[in-house]
Structures are given as structure tokens and as C-alpha cells.
Amino acid sequence: MKYKSQKVAYYFFALSMILLVLQITYGFIMAFAHYGMDGLHDIIPFNAATATHKNLLVVWMLSGFMGAAYYIIPEESEHELVSVPLAMVQLYSLAAVGVVAVIGFHLNWWEGRKFLEIPRPLDYLVVVNVLLFLYLILMTLIKGKKRTTTSMVLFMGLLFAALLYLPGMIWFDNQTMDSFFRWWVVHLWVEGVWELIMGGILAFLLIKLTGVDREVIEKWLYVIVGLTFISGILGTGHHFYYIGTPKYWLMIGGIFSALEPLAFLGMALFAVAMYRKGEKRHPNKMAINWTLGTAIISFVGAGLLGIAHTLPSVNMWTHGTFVTAMHGHLAFWGAYGMLIFGMITYVMPQVTGRKRYETKMSEYAFWLSNIGMIAMTTAFAAAGVTQVYLERKVGMDFAEVQIAMEPHFLMLIFAATIFATGVTLFIIDFVKYGLPTDEALETE
Amino acid sequence: MLSKSQAKVFFLGGTAVFFLIFLGLSWHSMSIAVPKQTHEENMTEAVVRGKVIFDENNCMGCHTILGEGAYYAPELTEVVERRGEGYIKAVLMSPIPWAPRGRKMVAYNFSEEEAKDLIEFFTWIGNMDLNGFPPKPDLKQN
Numbered sequence: 001m002k003y004k005s006q007k008v009a010y011y012f013f014a015l016s017m018i019l020l021v022l023q024i025t026y027g028f029i030m031a032f033a034h035y036g037m038d039g040l041h042d043i044i045p046f047n048a049a050t051a052t053h054k055n056l057l058v059v060w061m062l063s064g065f066m067g068a069a070y071y072i073i074p075e076e077s078e079h080e081l082v083s084v085p086l087a088m089v090q091l092y093s094l095a096a097v098g099v100v101a102v103i104g105f106h107l108n109w110w111e112g113r114k115f116l117e118i119p120r121p122l123d124y125l126v127v128v129n130v131l132l133f134l135y136l137i138l139m140t141l142i143k144g145k146k147r148t149t150t151s152m153v154l155f156m157g158l159l160f161a162a163l164l165y166l167p168g169m170i171w172f173d174n175q176t177m178d179s180f181f182r183w184w185v186v187h188l189w190v191e192g193v194w195e196l197i198m199g200g201i202l203a204f205l206l207i208k209l210t211g212v213d214r215e216v217i218e219k220w221l222y223v224i225v226g227l228t229f230i231s232g233i234l235g236t237g238h239h240f241y242y243i244g245t246p247k248y249w250l251m252i253g254g255i256f257s258a259l260e261p262l263a264f265l266g267m268a269l270f271a272v273a274m275y276r277k278g279e280k281r282h283p284n285k286m287a288i289n290w291t292l293g294t295a296i297i298s299f300v301g302a303g304l305l306g307i308a309h310t311l312p313s314v315n316m317w318t319h320g321t322f323v324t325a326m327h328g329h330l331a332f333w334g335a336y337g338m339l340i341f342g343m344i345t346y347v348m349p350q351v352t353g354r355k356r357y358e359t360k361m362s363e364y365a366f367w368l369s370n371i372g373m374i375a376m377t378t379a380f381a382a383a384g385v386t387q388v389y390l391e392r393k394v395g396m397d398f399a400e401v402q403i404a405m406e407p408h409f410l411m412l413i414f415a416a417t418i419f420a421t422g423v424t425l426f427i428i429d430f431v432k433y434g435l436p437t438d439e440a441l442e443t444e
Numbered sequence: 445m446l447s448k449s450q451a452k453v454f455f456l457g458g459t460a461v462f463f464l465i466f467l468g469l470s471w472h473s474m475s476i477a478v479p480k481q482t483h484e485e486n487m488t489e490a491v492v493r494g495k496v497i498f499d500e501n502n503c504m505g506c507h508t509i510l511g512e513g514a515y516y517a518p519e520l521t522e523v524v525e526r527r528g529e530g531y532i533k534a535v536l537m538s539p540i541p542w543a544p545r546g547r548k549m550v551a552y553n554f555s556e557e558e559a560k561d562l563i564e565f566f567t568w569i570g571n572m573d574l575n576g577f578p579p580k581p582d583l584k585q586n
Contacts, residue, residue: 034516038548041541045550046516047505105502112502114513149448173492175569176482177474179512184470215448222451229459233466242577243510246477250575252469316579320511320519387515395581398518399545 001350003074005081007436010351011091012067013344017427019060019098024420026053031416034402035409044106051105051117057332058115059098062161064340065197066094066133069154071347072204073137076151077144082136090132097125113178115186116168123169130162149218150207153225154200160193176244183239190332191235191260191302195228198298198339199267205291205346206271210278217274224266231259238310242319250312257310261303264335271295284349286362290342293370297338301330301377317392322384322405330377338370341426352433353440365426372419379415383408481573494565497558506549509569511577517549521578524566532566533559 001007029040029049038046074081081087101118104110110117118126137155141147168185172178203221207214237253271292282288305327309318318324345362349355356362383405391401446454478484498504504513509520523532534542536559541548554562 030516036546041548045506045548046514047502047550050505050514050516051502108501110500110502112499112504114504117502117505149452173495174478174482174484174487175495175510175565176478176572178495179510180470180473180478219446219448219451222448222455223446226451226455226458229455230462233459233462234469236466240473242574243512244478244482244572244574245473246481247575248469249473316577319577320508320513320515322515325515392579393581393583395584399547402547403545 001071001075001347001440002078002442003080004438004441005084005087006071006074006347007351007438008081008084008087008091009067009071009347010436011088012063012070013340013347013430015091015095016060016063016067016340016344017430019056019063020423021427022102023053023056023060024416024423026050026056028413028416028420031409031413035406035413036403047112048105051110052102054115055101055105055117056098059094061194061332061336061340063094064336064343065158065161065194065201066090067347068197068201068340068343069133069137069158071343071351072154072201073140073151074144076146076148076204077141078146079140079144082139082143086132087136090129090136093125093129093132097122097129113168113182116182120169123165127162127165130165134159134162148214149221150200150203150214153196153203153221157193157196157198157200161189161197164188164193179243180240180245183236187236187239188233190335191232192229194336195232195263196225198294198335199225199228201339201343202267202271202291202295205287205342206274208346209282209284209288209291210274211280211282212274212278216277220266220270220274224263224270227259227266228263231256231262235260238315241312241315254310254312258307260310261299261307264299264303268295268299283355284346284357286358286366287342287346289366290338290345293366294334294338294342297330297334297370299334301327301332301334305330305377317388318384321387321392322380323388324384326377326380326384329380330373333373341369344430348430348433351436351440353437354433356429356433359429359432361425361429361432365422365429367422369419369422369426372415372417372422375415376412376419379408379412382411483568483571486568486571488564488568490561490564491568494561494563494568497554497562498565501550501552510572510574517547519578520566520569521572521574522570524563524570529563532563536562 026049029044030053033046070081070087101122104119110119141151141155164185167181170181199221203217206212206217234252235257237249238257240249240253275292309315309323309327386405386408387401390396390404391398506514506517507520536552536554538551539553541551
């Protein structure tokens with residue numbers, strides 16, 4: 001690392017990993033409940049488990065993005081972070097809000113709005129927290145010597161992610177309008193501004209890992225984020241097919257969401273092309289694996305599995321079934337999970353000064369987590385197709401269909417065990433690096 | 445070959461144009477189309493109270509409504525048509541977990557009033573124009 005304050009990233013990554021472990025634990029609770037083993041029902045009913053699972057996903061990823069930003073921004077702008085103590089305050093307050101929210105979910109304190117279950121009073125604390133984060137990043141950029149495209153794209157992604165949280169805080173009496181603006185947040189996050197963040201982080205990693213000229217990488221970064229917004233903004237329409245919204249969304253959502261994979265395809269081609277072009281290979285091979293992995297798996301999970309059910313004629317049957325869960329899991333993992341893992345893998349040797357490249361454990365972590373997640377996706381797909389066929393096409397009763405789906409949940413539990421083993425190895429490897437130290441500072 | 449500044453224009457211009465279109469369509473949906481398609485004139489105080497109960501208990505954490513939510517419990521969009529008010533009331537007011545085929549629902553033990561509000565909410569939802577969702581099973585054998 002080049003600046004002492006980049007060490008802050010480590011603590012956000014650590015929080016990220018703790019929340020991920022909790023998220024996976026709750027995932028298991030849900031999978032077992034679907035398999036018919038709901039022994040925890042009295043303490044953790046399914047709706048508490050799912051609210052926890054989904055919100056921890058959002059928070060561990062945001063914490064990962066924040067960690068990435070705290071590492072990238074000082075290096076790109078060539079200036080120490082303006083205040084390390086304030087960054088730590090931001091970390092602890094983020095963790096505190098998260099803990100209170102999760103406890104609240106178990107005490108029936110929430111809003112029944114998928115992905116945005118955090119109750120309104122806590123929403124305001126989230127806003128304050130994110131404003132503090134943005135202030136620290138912005139001041140560092142302003143005081144810094146350079147404003148690179150990579151850092152500006154990353155900052156814009158973070159800024160718009162914060163702004164787009166606001167439409168989700170407006171109260172509507174009409175369920176349809178409530179959902180309409182909930183998708184403004186959720187869709188425009190994951191298929192919009194989060195991809196800016198992804199593009200920024202990916203560009204940074206490629207610059208560092210492949211040695212390709214910054215100008216070339218940043219030019220393609222613009223093209224890719226351009227494709228993201230051109231397709232993704234109106235692609236929001238694929239959430240507005242069947243919720244009481246007008247028919248024109250069927251056509252608009254269909255056309256533009258069918259174009260959404262282009263951005264991910266662009267990202268995959270871009271990463272592979274830059275890797276091939278690069279003459280200076282960074283010795284951190286595992287970071288390269290994760291970086292190429294995120295570009296490729298996001299295309300499969302978010303792009304291909306997305307288009308598989310995004311056309312209105314298909315979505316009419318799959319809307320509200322496990323087909324959505326199939327796409328959701330590989331998309332989030334490929335686009336954002338693997339990206340954060342890649343960033344962590346690159347950053348750890350930098351901030352701890354321990355060049356533990358290519359340990360056996362990190363290789364197993366990579367392969368097991370990916371094989372496990374792909375197997376999970378397959379199990380969700382089998383469950384989803386079964387559900388669509390029996391419940392939607394044949395018209396069997398909901399409960400009977402759920403029983404017919406149980407074998408797929410057993411498969412899901414096996415697959416998730418492989419995935420969780422991979423993640424556990426990754427975290428053990430993370431811990432083995434030890435704490436960040438000023439001795440890791442590079443003197444040029 | 446494309447230059448970096450051209451790429452930047454492509455990104456900023458494309459984003460601005462498509463965001464403006466999106467804003468326009470959203471405005472139209474919100475102010476004209478949705479009130480009509482959802483029959484907002486029938487959205488009584490009881491319906492809104494029902495929505496609040498639905499929201500405060502995170503019913504969407506197990507059920508889907510308008511096809512949105514979790515997949516642990518049945519879709520509720522047409523629940524009134526499918527089950528009738530009596531059955532729904534019994535489920536909502538049950539003091540012990542309702543468990544069809546072993547899958548437990550939280551025992552909410554709602555009051556008569558609350559159950560009525562929720563049923564009003566479901567009735568209102570069931571009358572929306574959802575562009576044909578949920579589709580009728582086309583392979584059903586009787």
C-alpha cells in the first residue's frame with residue numbers, strides 16, 4: 001500500500017466477512033425449513049430468517065464496497081484519507097445499525113418490503129452513516145492531486161447508490177406504488193449504480209494486476225457503464241409487468257432488460273482482453289482468478305440467467321417462483337460477491353505486508369465456493385422449474401408442490417455446504433494474514 | 445477508433461437520455477395509469493389499515509403478493525377468490541400456528557377487526573388489473 005490510511009479497508013472487509021457468515025447461516029435455516037425441518041420456527045420464523053438473509057447480503061456488500069473505496073480512493077487521488085478516526089466511527093455505526101436491525105427483525109420490528117425491511121427510524125441512521133462515508137471520500141478526492149476516471153466512476157456509483165436509497169423511504173398507501181419505488185431502489189442499485197461501483201473496482205484491479213495502460217482500461221470502463229445505464233434504467237420495466245402497472249412496461253422492460261446482458265458481456269470480454277494484453281503479470285494469481293471470475297460469472301448469473309426469465313411471456317409463468325432465486329443467487333455472487341473477494345485478495349498482502357500469494361487454502365476457497373454456488377443455482381433451477389410446472393401450469397395446490405420440491409432443497413443444502421466450506425477457507429486465509437501494519441508501506 | 449472522451453460522452457449522454465425517458469414514464473404510471481389499473485377509488489381506509497398490518501408483520505417474508513415476496517407460503521393476490529373470507533379469517537385469527545401439511549405460519553392471533561382489514565386489503569388487491577397475472581393453469585386436468 002502507498003498510504004497509511006488505506007489500512008481502514010481491512011476493518012470494513014472484516015465486518016463484511018462476519019456479516020457474510022451470518023447471512024449464510026440464515027440461508028441454511030431457510031433451506032432446512034423448505035426441506036421440512038423448521039425446528040427454529042418459534043424463535044426464528046421464516047420471515048425473520050429471510051429478512052435477515054437479504055439485508056445482511058446488502059450490508060456485507062456495502063461494507064465491502066466501502067472498504068474497497070477506502071483503499072482505492074487514497075491511492076488513486078494520491079492523498080491520505082482525510083480522517084481515519086471518522087472512518088472508524090463510520091464503521092462502528094454501520095455495524096451497530098446492522099446489529100439493531102437484525103435483532104429488530106426477530107422481534108417483529110421491520111417493514112414488509114423485500115430487501116428494504118429495515119424500519120424507517122433506522123433508515124435515517126443509515127442515511128447519516130452513508131453521508132459521513134461520502135463526505136470522507138469526497139474530501140479526500142478534493143484534497144487529492146489526481147481525479148482519475150476510475151475514482152470518479154467509483155465515487156459516482158457510491159453517491160447515486162446513496163441517493164437512490166431515498167425513493168425507498170417514501171410511504172405509499174397503494175401497494176403497487178410502494179412496490180414501484182421499491183424497485184427504483186433495488187433494481188437501480190443492482191442493475192444500475194452498483195455496476196458503476198463494480199466497474200470502478202474492476203478497472204482498478206485490472207490496472208494493478210495486468211499492467212495495461214490506464215487510458216485503455218478507462219476508455220472501456222466508460223463504454224461498459226454506458227451500456228449498463230442505457231439498458232438497465234429502462235430495464236427496471238421488467239419489475240413492472242404484473243404489479244398493477246401499465247402495459248407499455250411489458251414492451252419497454254422486455255426490450256431493454258434483454259439488452260442488459262450486453263453490459264455484463266462487455267465486462268467479461270473487457271477483463272479477459274485486458275488480462276491477455278497485459279505484459280506485466282502481478283504475482284497475486286488468486287486476485288487475478290477472482291477478478292476474471294467475477295467478470296465471467298456475473299455474465300452467466302446476472303446476464304444469461306437474467307435473460308432466461310426476463311421476457312414477459314416467460315416471466316408471466318416464472319414471476320414469484322424459485323426461478324427468481326436461481327438468478328438472484330448466481331447474479332449477486334458473480335457480480336458483487338466475487339468482486340469483493342477479489343478486492344480483498346488483492347488488498348490483504350498490500351496492507352499486511354505478507355505476500356502469501358497462492359496458498360493451497362486460497363485455491364480451495366476459490367474452487368469450492370464457486371462450484372458450490374453453481375450447484376446451488378442448479379438446485380434452485382430444478383426447484384423453480386418444478387414449481388412453475390406443477391403450480392402454474394398444472395394448477396396443483398401450493399402445499400403439495402412444496403412437498404414435491406423437497407428433494408431439490410436437500411440438493412441445495414449439499415451444494416450450500418460446499419459453498420460454505422469454500423467461504424470458510426477464504427475467511428481462515430483472511431485471518432491468517434494477520435492485522436494490517438504501517439510496516440507494509442511501500443517506499444518508492 | 446473510439447477515443448476516451450467519445451466514450452465519456454456515450455456514457456453521460458446515454459445515461460441522461462434514458463433516465464429522462466424513465467422519469468417521464470414513471471410520472472405517467474404514477475399519476476395516471478396506476479390509480480386506474482389498481483382502482484384507487486376503492487382503496488378505503490380499511491384497505492390501507494390492512495396494508496399497514498401486512499407491512500408491519502412482514503407477510504411478504506413468507507408469502508408473495510402481486511408475485512413479489514418470498515416463496516415459503518402461498519401467493520395471496522387472488523386468495524379471497526381461492527379460499528373465501530371464512531377460511532382466511534380462521535387462519536389470521538388462529539391462536540396456534542396454522543400448519544397445512546406441516547408448514548407452519550406464525551400464529552398472529554389477529555383480532556376480528558384486523559382480520560377484516562386484511563381481507564379488505566386482499567379483496568382490493570384481487571381486483572387489480574395485473575396484465576393477466578397470475579395466468580390460469582393451462583395444463584390442468586379435471
